[in-house]
Amino acid sequence: MVALTHIEAKIQEFLKELESPLVLHLSAHLQQGKMLRSKLALHIAGESEECILLCAIIEMIQSASLLHDDVIDEATTRRSKPSINALFGDKNAIMLGDVLYSKAFGELTSFCEKYPAIPRIVANAVTTLAIGEMEDVELSCAFNAEEAKYLSMIEHKTAALIEATAYSAAFLAGKSAEEAQGFRLYGRNLGIAFQIIDDVLDIVSDSKTLGKPALSDFKEGKTTLPYLYLHSLLPTKEKERLKNAFKKEIDAAEQAWILEQLKKSGAITKSVDVAKHLGKIGIEAIANQSCDKLIQIMREMIERDF
Numbered sequence: 001m002v003a004l005t006h007i008e009a010k011i012q013e014f015l016k017e018l019e020s021p022l023v024l025h026l027s028a029h030l031q032q033g034k035m036l037r038s039k040l041a042l043h044i045a046g047e048s049e050e051c052i053l054l055c056a057i058i059e060m061i062q063s064a065s066l067l068h069d070d071v072i073d074e075a076t077t078r079r080s081k082p083s084i085n086a087l088f089g090d091k092n093a094i095m096l097g098d099v100l101y102s103k104a105f106g107e108l109t110s111f112c113e114k115y116p117a118i119p120r121i122v123a124n125a126v127t128t129l130a131i132g133e134m135e136d137v138e139l140s141c142a143f144n145a146e147e148a149k150y151l152s153m154i155e156h157k158t159a160a161l162i163e164a165t166a167y168s169a170a171f172l173a174g175k176s177a178e179e180a181q182g183f184r185l186y187g188r189n190l191g192i193a194f195q196i197i198d199d200v201l202d203i204v205s206d207s208k209t210l211g212k213p214a215l216s217d218f219k220e221g222k223t224t225l226p227y228l229y230l231h232s233l234l235p236t237k238e239k240e241r242l243k244n245a246f247k248k249e250i251d252a253a254e255q256a257w258i259l260e261q262l263k264k265s266g267a268i269t270k271s272v273d274v275a276k277h278l279g280k281i282g283i284e285a286i287a288n289q290s291c292d293k294l295i296q297i298m299r300e301m302i303e304r305d306f
Helices: 002-017 021-027 036-045 049-073 084-088 090-111 117-139 147-172 177-204 225-233 236-245 252-265 267-285 292-303
Strands: none
Touching (some): 021 090, 036 147, 036 177, 036 292, 090 117, 117 147, 147 177, 177 225, 177 292, 236 252
């Protein structure tokens, strides 16, 4: 997709405007992801200059959130390579994130006159994202057995920016307010389903594919959906065994037990079914918009293996 190259070039243009060799040096080590949000916007609004600008802003915001996320999680890798905080320290990672956030918000003002809804949509999403980060930290303090709390957190932390991207792109595409709401729901459900599948992959994928050890989420203090479902299905004694392993470095035998229980109980299948259900609702929300590419994106995000 040639437009993705144009988005990356626009981001570099913005960073060069800052006239900071340090920012350019640090940002050169950022790991490029799937650019899911950009692909989403491009398929909704087309490859216009305005859409390229929106995508560049969204990608800078996403990179900033991941920089802060890695510091919070004390992560030393990002997509199988050293994270910015591992390379240059937490302070530099946090400040680079702040730079990206600030520059993105500065460029977001370009939409104020022609598309006044877009800056508000994106700004609200970033606020929600930050609240989601706080909720994630809070939930990591102890084993969480409440499905609603977890789903609310990932809706805030992961889905908010994807939802805002689809919603904003719909306005760029000239959609009506009602049609834009359909794209908004699609984006929200895509984001939640995406995170649920990430949670599942942390369990079922091998370490080489993941770029981190399997079952890392649980060791880091994340009670993701499969663990929630497993906890609800286990007998009382085994519930305690699962909770006792939470946020700990456990031996191979205990890891094997948890993995066996996750598979045997149907907790993994149940989690994937939730993602599929959300995907179905999201696709139905844009059913009359002739968006085959968005249907494909939803299915690929749910059926992926990395």
